[in-house]
Amino acid sequence: xxxxxxxxxxxxxxxxxxxxxxxxxxxxxxxxxxxxxxxxxxxxxxxxxxxxxxxxxxxxxxxxxxxxxxxxxxxxxxxxxxxxxxxxxxxxxxxxxxxxxxxxxxxxxxxxxxxxxxxxxxxxxxxxxxxxxxxxxxxxxxxxxxxxxxxxxxxxxxxxxxxxxxxxxxxxxxxxxxxxxxxxxxxxxxxxxxxxxxxxxxxxxxxxxxxxxxxxxxxxxxxxxxxxxxxxxxxxxxxxxxxxxxxxxxxxxxxxxxxxxxxxxxxxxxxxxxxxxxxxxxxxxxxxxxxxxxxxxxxxxxxxxxxxxxxxxxxxxxxxxxxxxxxxxxxxxxxxxxxxxxxxxxxxxxxxxxxxxxxxxxxxxxxxxxxxxxxxxxxxxxxxxxxxxxxxxxxxxxxxxxxxxxxxxxxxxxxxxxxxxxxxxxxxxxxxxxxxxxxxxxxxxxxxxxxxxxxxxxxxxxxxxxxx
Amino acid sequence: xxxxxxxxxxxxxxxxxxxxxxxxxxxxxxxxxxxxxxxxxxxxxxxxxxxxxxxxxxxxxxxxxxxxxxxxxxxxxxxxxxxxxxxxxxxxxxxxxxxxxxxxxxxxxxxxxxxxxxxxxxxxxxxxxxxxxxxxxxxxxxxxxxxxxxxxxxxxxxxxxxxxxxxxxxxxxxxxxxx
Numbered sequence: 001x002x003x004x005x006x007x008x009x010x011x012x013x014x015x016x017x018x019x020x021x022x023x024x025x026x027x028x029x030x031x032x033x034x035x036x037x038x039x040x041x042x043x044x045x046x047x048x049x050x051x052x053x054x055x056x057x058x059x060x061x062x063x064x065x066x067x068x069x070x071x072x073x074x075x076x077x078x079x080x081x082x083x084x085x086x087x088x089x090x091x092x093x094x095x096x097x098x099x100x101x102x103x104x105x106x107x108x109x110x111x112x113x114x115x116x117x118x119x120x121x122x123x124x125x126x127x128x129x130x131x132x133x134x135x136x137x138x139x140x141x142x143x144x145x146x147x148x149x150x151x152x153x154x155x156x157x158x159x160x161x162x163x164x165x166x167x168x169x170x171x172x173x174x175x176x177x178x179x180x181x182x183x184x185x186x187x188x189x190x191x192x193x194x195x196x197x198x199x200x201x202x203x204x205x206x207x208x209x210x211x212x213x214x215x216x217x218x219x220x221x222x223x224x225x226x227x228x229x230x231x232x233x234x235x236x237x238x239x240x241x242x243x244x245x246x247x248x249x250x251x252x253x254x255x256x257x258x259x260x261x262x263x264x265x266x267x268x269x270x271x272x273x274x275x276x277x278x279x280x281x282x283x284x285x286x287x288x289x290x291x292x293x294x295x296x297x298x299x300x301x302x303x304x305x306x307x308x309x310x311x312x313x314x315x316x317x318x319x320x321x322x323x324x325x326x327x328x329x330x331x332x333x334x335x336x337x338x339x340x341x342x343x344x345x346x347x348x349x350x351x352x353x354x355x356x357x358x359x360x361x362x363x364x365x366x367x368x369x370x371x372x373x374x375x376x377x378x379x380x381x382x383x384x385x386x387x388x389x390x391x392x393x394x395x396x397x398x399x400x401x402x403x404x405x406x407x408x409x410x411x412x413x414x415x416x417x418x419x420x421x422x423x424x425x426x427x428x429x430x431x432x433x434x435x436x437x438x439x440x441x442x443x444x445x446x447x448x449x450x451x452x453x454x455x456x457x458x459x460x461x462x463x464x465x466x467x468x
Numbered sequence: 469x470x471x472x473x474x475x476x477x478x479x480x481x482x483x484x485x486x487x488x489x490x491x492x493x494x495x496x497x498x499x500x501x502x503x504x505x506x507x508x509x510x511x512x513x514x515x516x517x518x519x520x521x522x523x524x525x526x527x528x529x530x531x532x533x534x535x536x537x538x539x540x541x542x543x544x545x546x547x548x549x550x551x552x553x554x555x556x557x558x559x560x561x562x563x564x565x566x567x568x569x570x571x572x573x574x575x576x577x578x579x580x581x582x583x584x585x586x587x588x589x590x591x592x593x594x595x596x597x598x599x600x601x602x603x604x605x606x607x608x609x610x611x612x613x614x615x616x617x618x619x620x621x622x623x624x625x626x627x628x629x630x631x632x633x634x635x636x637x638x639x640x641x642x643x644x645x646x647x
Contacts, residue, residue, distance in 0.1 A: 033508060033612035159543060167547035171556050176569040183573040187580045194584055198610070202508070205607040221594035224601070225609050227492075228520050229591045230510035235525045236587035240580055243529075247576045254569050457509040465486050465513045 026121045026459060028303035033457050040453045041199075041206050043299055049446060052298055057442040063435020070428040071146060079149050081425045088408045088420035093143040094258075095400040096430050099283065100140035100437075101181065101255055102276075102396060105248055106284020107133025108188060111195070112244035115237075121312055123455040124304040128295070128444070129288050130192040135440040136287070137185045139433040144177075146429075173257040180254035187247055191240050194233075197223050198454040252280040259403065266346035266407035269334065275327030282320035282366075283396035285313050289389035293382055295445065304451050311379045317392060318373040324399075325367040342412055354419065355406050362402055365395025476599035476647040477503075477619040478630050479606070480639035485511050488614035491637040492517035495618060498633060502622035506600065506615040525586050532582025533575050540574025541567060602646045617645060 027036075074081055084091040107129040114122035145151045157178045159168050168175045200220035207213045223229070256276035259267040289310065296305040332347040350359045369391050372378045379385065410417045444450065457463060482488045485507060492505050496519050505514050544567040548554075553561045588594070600606050600617060609615050616637075618630055627644075634642045 037508075037611045159547060165552070167552040169554060169556060170544045170548055170570055171559055171563055171566040173569075176573075179570045179573040183577040186577060190580055190584045194587070198509075202610040205610045218594075221588070222596060222598060223593065223610075224598055224606075225506045225508060226591075227505040227507065227511065227514040227518055229593075230507070231515040231520060232523045232525050232587050232590050234510050235523050236583045239526065239529050239583045243533075243576050243580050243583070247573075250569070250572060250576075254573075257569070454509045463485060463509065463511075465489050465511060 025306060026124065026308055027456065028306065031303065031460060032462060033460065036456050036460065037202060037206070037453055039303070040449050040451050040456070041203055043445070044203060044447060044449055045207055045212065050298055053442060053446065057439065060435050060438035060442055063431055064439045065435075066428050067142075067432025067436050070425055070432050071142070073425065074146055074429075075151070079147060081423065082429075083421050083423045083426050085418070085420075087411065087416050087418045088405055090404050090408060091420050092401075092422050092426040092430060093147045095397065095404050096433065097140050097143035098255055098276075098400045098404075099397045100136045100143075100433065101184075102252065102280035102283045102400075103287045103393075104133040104136035104140065104184070104188070104284065105252060105277070105280035106288050107131070107136075108184075108191070108244050108248040109281055109284065110288070111191060112241040112248065115241045116245060120459055121309055123459060124301075124306075124451055125288060125292060125309055125313075126455075127192075127195065127452045128291065128441075128450045129284075130188065130195065131441065131444045131448075131450075132287060132291060133188045133284075134185070134192060135437045135444075137181065137188060138440070139437050141181065141185070142433060142436075143429075173254065173261045176254045177258055180251045184247060184251045187240070187244055191244055194237060194240065195452060195455075196448065197221065197233075198225065199449045199452060201225065202453055203449065249277055252277045264407050264411055265340075265342040266331075266335075266350075266403065269331065271327060271330050271334070275324065275331075278320045278323035278327065279396060279399060282317060282324055283393060285317045285320065286389040286392035286396070289313050289317070289385060290393060291441065293386045293389070295450065299445075299450075301451065304456065307380060310382065310385055314373050314379040314385055314388075317389070318370060321366060321370040321373075321392070328363070328367065345410070346407065349410050350402060350406050353406065353410065355402070355409070358398055359402050359406070362395055362398035365391045366399060369395075474647050475620050475627065476602075476645040477617045477622075477625070478627070478634055479600065479603055479615055479617040479643050479645050480634040480637060481605060481608075481641045481643070482614040482616070482639055485514075485614055487638065488616060489513045489517050491616050491634075491639070494637060495616065495633075499624050500618050500622055500630075502619040502625070504617050504619070506606070506609045506617065508610050508612060508614075523590065525583070525590060528586035529579050529583045532586070533579035536578025537571055537575040539578065540571040543574075544570055599645050599647050603643050605641065605643070613640075620647075 031039075082092065084093070107126075110122050110129045111126040114126075145154050148154055156166075157168060157175065168178075170176075197220060200216050201223035204213055204216040204220045207216055253273040253276065256272035260269060260272040262268060292305055292309070292313075296302055335343045335347050338344070350356070370388060372384075372388065378388070405420050409420055480491065482491060488505055488507060489511065492503075492514060495503060496517060501519070503518070505518060507514065545562060548563075548567075549561045559566070600609075600615075605613065606615060616634075616639075618625060618634065624630075631642055
């Protein structure tokens with residue numbers, strides 16, 4: 001009773017009541033334009049590369065080589081080396097594709113949507129979240145590309161005048177997917193590169209080596225920080241954010257159409273688009289946390305990636321996780337409420353069928369464990385947050401596995417039921433893309449500023465021109 | 469005294485954004501128009517202080533979006549209805565709801581390309597050479613220093629009097645920019 005009364009007390013400073021007195025800052029105090037620039041650019045230019053980088057890059061590179069071996073073997077033998085076979089024609093490949101695409105979504109969300117919402121805390125994490133998006137989309141693209149069986153003919157998916165006088169069939173969600181994913185990859189790359197231009201100019205001006213000056217100089221394209229340029233730059237960046245926001249929502253919507261437009265029980269539902277988008281953001285934030293926590297520790301970036309960032313990301317994970325959990329509930333409810341016996345069978349099959357273990361593991365990873373994030377004690381415990389983010393990554397992978405494999409393995413006719421089990425090559429390709437993803441990320445950390453230097457400068461108190 | 473042809477302009481260096489904005493406003497009031505301010509991060513007030521015009525970029529992006537939208541839909545209509553009509557599950561050849569996703573993606577793609585290429589084109593980038601880089605201290609324009617450059621092509625520019633004027637703005641240093 002007392003507590004309720006307390007919370008109704010009038011508060012003197014409404015801002016303070018809203019944010020909470022103990023909210024950590026976005027940037028640690030005491031930084032100036034110079035120290036911010038030096039600290040972030042020194043990682044690329046002067047500081048010794050930590051031993052951990054070499055070890056990590058070696059491990060990731062080894063896995064990337066495994067990907068190369070797996071794909072080479074796939075091309076020589078055909079996709080029969082994977083475990084998918086009728087009725088389970090989509091399995092690890094499409095699971096991995098949706099998982100990687102989903103991970104990419106957090107990058108665009110952080111850079112575009114949080115920019116439009118004026119969430120300044122995004123600034124420390126947007127650069128590497130965008131890099132993560134690019135690399136995740138690259139990994140995602142590998143799966144449908146090689147699942148076509150003849151990846152060297154993949155350009156047939158694009159509309160171009162050809163001597164066969166054939167054109168793509170635009171009523172198919174799979175063609176929508178080609179357009180959505182390639183547009184997403186292009187716009188993410190543009191967004192990332194435009195964001196990098198002023199920082200590349202900083203690296204050009206601060207590089208001690210000739211090679212550095214030449215390479216960063218060419219990439220910076222002669223950026224000189226002119227006020228007129230900044231004005232157009234800001235306009236372009238804001239417009240890109242406005243364009244990327246509906247784009248990011250559309251991409252996972254289109255990915256969900258790959259399933260929802262099909263008539264397979266468990267796929268043919270209208271809840272798929274919002275539920276897929278929420279799931280994508282959920283897994284994406286989990287991946288940002290998984291990456292940010294070790295990076296900030298290794299490179300001592302606690303000044304820029306503060307507890308505020310980690311807590312906010314944990315909160316976004318909690319919210320999107322609840323939306324996803326609501327999606328699971330609605331799926332099961334509508335399956336029962338529809339009165340359709342094939343739809344009604346889907347949740348039963350998931351919960352008690354041959355793959356029940358994975359369904360319950362998914363519920364544990366995505367619904368049960370993340371509830372710990374309600375507690376502030378958990379949100380401020382960095383190692384625990386790291387573990388939960390890993391668990392959510394696994395959980396979101398399982399979700400796609402459950403949706404794709406369980407639905408396909410048992411559809412309308414019992415005579416056409418089947419089972420799927422992954423082969424060595426299924427696993428090696430998945431692990432291989434993780435290796436490729438991490439290798440690209442290690443190269444990015446080594447050669448480009450992982451935090452947007454110029455945007456951090458704007459957050460400093462000395463950047464203010466007039467007292468508002 | 470007319471400036472020798474090898475001078476691009478005079479550059480004053482400042483320590484903080486507020487001084488640069490104040491100096492730019494003063495120079496604008498003084499009648500200087502051919503000048504530019506350089507800062508390590510975007511400063512909204514600076515654009516106004518320079519008296520800079522509105523950018524046409526949003527219009528370019530809008531045109532890009534419209535072109536992408538119409539182009540995407542036209543591509544679908546022409547291929548599905550005219551060039552290569554196929555009966556897919558009895559749907560009409562012109563099944564417009566199925567054409568929405570690709571039309572949307574094309575809109576975003578062309579608009580985004582227009583935003584980036586338009587920004588670079590209006591800014592005149594990539595630009596391999598620019599005289600301001602001849603000032604050694606200008607390397608700090610991408611770190612923590614703020615510069616105002618009055619260009620020699622300004623009708624009011626005079627090497628001596630403009631330098632004297634810039635000295636009154638409390639700069640850290642005034643240097644001549646070689647062309």
